Amino acid sequence: MVDMYTILVVDDTRHVADVFVTMLKEGGYCPLVAHSGQECLDLLATTMPDLLLLDVMMTPMDGWTTLEKIKEDPATLDLPVLMLTSKLLTPAQAEQYSVLIEDYVLKPITNFELYDTIEHVLRRRQAILSDVERARRCGIDGEVISEYARLAKSIEVNRRFLTILENTYKPDKPPVPVSDNILQALKNLEGHLKTQEARHRQIKEEIKKASREPVPKPRYR
Template sequence: MFTILVVDDSPFIVDVFVTMLERGGYRTVAAYGGEECIEILKTVTPDLILLDIMMEPVDGWQTLERIKENPATKDIPVLMLTAKQLTPTEAQEYGIYIEDYVLKPITHRELYDAIEHVLSRRQAIKSDMDMARQSGFDTEIISEYARLSKSIDVNKRLMKILETTYNFNDSKARVSDEISRAIKSMEMNIKFQESRLQQIKGELSGSPQPK
């Protein structure tokens, strides 16, 4: 059974998501703010953290940074679950740290699907890494493969959110130059990462280079 830490400064919201998750067969731990989340992580290692952004006095992004700065907690997957619309700046700055960004309100099925996507992607990447290690490939290229595999998937999901938020594909919608540049930059970065990932996959499908 997977354990999920739910973090929100609203007890009502925490209770709602705890109920939803337990109904879906997950074990839950509740934290009613960023500071409590950090304290709980000193003794509990969940399989995933659902983290709200709009909290006080420590918001979700600040909490995320503290989680990722700590070697003991940096590898715990974090899914941002919030009513706050994602901005291109946030997508570029925090995309490397998060597993997904899910907007409230959300149905039971949407929540379960988001969690299962994160956990299954994580397991698939781990299996690929284990196979590559067993085949004798270099640690650096295996780590790069894992980083790119996750980053591309996360950034594509963030791009979909941004395109929906700013009606980017609607010719009648007015999008500021700054937002347009940021989204184009993300698109170019994804294409670059995909090209590099394909190159790495080609290397991993062959034989390890002698050291």
């Protein structure tokens, strides 16, 4: 039995949105629904869900534009977002948006695959919040803590992107043509991931070291 998380479904195809709402209800979640990017933004002005399922292909405002507006607003900046799509993201999209989303869901998806993805994202989010709180207690700089939180999420997302993209755009007999731009985007994503992982390890060591150091006692005159 899952906790009663509130999940906002945003899809301009009403029967698809209805399917996700039904799946979420059957899984013990509390679903909300919006049928456009603007309807989503209007709803978020008064209601804050635990997670957002956001369709990529919408009109007139597509999912990426909606996502950017959500992340531009300090009130919704930290809202976890899962993108809904019926096709794989391109390397360029993965490189551009991975830092803004928790993951993405390929349609169609089974009930249990959807539940597993949601629960994994929410557990990961809670684990990151616990690490952040521990780092604050250790006196780690606030900007460094924010960077650590961003990296902890985006590294996992980028790893998944890279694995899927490498399997999709194989140089030998690929299912889709591989252009030089795609190959370069894959190299960029791989290099970016390595840089993120190195920085994440560095910050993690700083937090570990700080947690072992005794907190100085206040001096009284």
